[in-house]
Amino acid sequence: MIPCLPAMHAKAHTWHCSILWGGRWKDGSAAGSGEDMELLFSYLSRWGLTKYMLAYRREEFLTEAAVFWNSRKIKSLPMAMVLRLKKVNSKLLMLEGQLNTIRAQSSTSFEEIELELFKQQIQSLAQGELQLNAYPQDDCDKEQYYLLYMQSAIAAQLSEYSSTTTSLESIITASDHLFNQASHLVARSSANILKLHTLEQKLLLDNELAKQQCLQEGRLLAIRRKLEQLQSDMEMYFLSIKKKLSAIQTQTTSSKQRSSLRHSISQEKSKLEACVARYNSLVSMTDSNEKTSAAQILDGDFPWSALIGKRRSVEMQKKLEAVELYNELKRYRKERKLIIAEMKNLLNYYHQCVLPAISEDIKVIDHKIFGTPEEPETSDSEFNIMTGRYSSCSASKDYLQEMALEETDEFAGLIEVHNCDYESGSTDDEIET
Structure with a gap:
């Protein structure tokens, strides 16, 4: 079921x-x-x-x-x-x-095959797992190497905290969520180190200079992938808010329904603002000048729309409209x-x-x-x-x-x-x- x-x-x-x-x-x-x-x-x-x-x-x-x-x-x-x-x-x-x-x-x-693929992409985006671009396998390995390296470094810094702090003390100090995350990272550190060694052999990283270069390239790839995910998130928030505003005018028959939709719109606008803040902070770490604002997104003005042809074959709005039909x-x-x-x-x-x-x-x-x-x-x-x-x-x-x-x-x-x-x-x- x-x-x-x-x-x-x-x-x-x-x-x-x-x-x-x-x-x-x-x-x-x-x-x-x-x-x-x-x-x-x-x-x-x-x-x-x-x-x-x-x-x-x-x-x-x-x-x-x-x-x-x-x-x-x-x-x-x-x-x-x-x-x-x-x-x-x-x-x-x-x-x-x-x-x-x-x-x-x-x-x-x-066609139906394409629509099924678009549907899987949108559902993966809703789960926070979507990667819109088909990156080469070598780039994916570099990005994974960077992420594993950073997780291992963070786990090394948190190992002392997780070993000196007990679960009961974290509950008393209202830091149990932080303690659970630190313990989870530390527990995974040994497995991450093994994966790092495997990727070093696969990417032929036999000296420190090659490792540092791989980390820099992997960092840029991770930033670019996260930016694309945030761009898709902002587009989906825009489409969802637009659809609900239209539903208030055309589909609702009671004040209770309109109130429920307005409350949902308010929540999604707050999430959109948080998404824009994360996006702008990541853009500042690149050479791009694609910073935006929540008001600009709500007007349907996406600064990255000029690059749609280079990154994605179909805009998210067209994808969503076709998949819903x-x-x-x-x-x-x-x-x-x-x-x-x-x-x-x-x-x-x-x-x-x-x-x-x-x-x-x-x-x-x-x-x-x-x-x-x-x-x-x-x-x-x-x-x-x-x-x-x-x-x-x-x-x-x-x-x-x-x-x-x-x-x-x-x-x-x-x-x-x-x-x-x-x-x-x-x-x-x-x-x-």
């Missing part, structure tokens, strides 16, 4: 959370809102007057309400499925058209497959259980009213429409015939869907598993 956020809740979360845990970004989830139980809770909330009732009367009242809810839902299920399928088909056509428009306006083809398209394909499977199951259930039970009940009533000479056989079906605590014990033949006709009319749409070829022309095997 994979946890995921409902589509409604993910809108108010930070962009990291909505990408990592949002239902639209999880493979296997369909296009539902994830708030289905809210419909039942909204219906049951009308019966708050039951708190003034006695226990037995309250139980009976709520049971009757739940039974009525179930019967109304079962009766409207065939038409609801047909309407859902029509809505999903129209949504699929719209999403495919939007994705084709993006493909036509961009130099990138945005692709994710939604996959979710609605899955939704369409599930609806068709539900339609077939419902038709089979009524064909095998409900209609035979109604026929047997009609025979029973015929025997009681007209006195037919032969006793009808008892239905072997597990379902009997005339049994149950809240079912009527005095049904007439006309009523049962009327019910059978009504069921036939309601399932006409399902039967039509089951037998016809869809306009899209895709089969079940072509739909996403």
Whole structure:
């Protein structure tokens, strides 16, 4: 089981959370809102007057309400499925058209393989692990050598602190977080030293001058990689804030929703300012003059945009827009497959259980009213429409015939869907598993 956020809740979360845990970004989830139980809770909330009732009367009242809810839902299920399928088909056509428009306006083809790669990159960025550029292996080894060297040096400086300080003292002095980090670095120092020796042999660092040169190159590579990650972070914060500002104007229907979105925007602006501060401090360590500010980022002015062609083939905004459409398209394909499977199951259930039970009940009533000479056989079906605590014990033949006709009319749409070829022309095997 994979946890995921409902589509409604993910809108108010930070962009990291909505990408990592949002239902639209999880493979296997369909296009539902994830708030289905809210419909039942909204219906049951009308019966708050039951708190003034006695226990037995309250139980009976709520049971009757739940039974009525179930019967109304079962009766409207065939038409609801047909309407859902029509809505999903129209949504699929719209999403495919939007994705084709993006493909036509961009130099990138945005095929499914590329979109899956972009999706992995954005999810890795949300986890803080993304490296946008494909660096040569030699450069990656130099960067790793520099990082391991610095971690070993820091661990050597912290070894005395971790050996003279106990865990209890760190808790008393409110420095337990620092003590845990220092102990973790010191514990890893021996493994880091072994990796350093391995990289020295791999990079042919046989003298001190070569080691110092490798450390300088690795430091520059680490700075450049961190700058690119911060640039992507700032772009994602800009896109997330922009999307939430638009949602406040177009999608919210209550002050509570607007307040939640404004609170999320305020949090992301604070994180954006911290990200800008880290970025500017790293830029000052290079020859570049790409310093920026939070206000400049919120205006959509990125000082590194002129270098996009050299570093990245597609801007992050275009990537995110295309991947979101692709994710939604996959979710609605899955939704369409599930609806068709539900339609077939419902038709089979009524064909095998409900209609035979109604026929047997009609025979029973015929025997009681007209006195037919032969006793009808008892239905072997597990379902009997005339049994149950809240079912009527005095049904007439006309009523049962009327019910059978009504069921036939309601399932006409399902039967039509089951037998016809869809306009899209895709089969079940072509739909996403």
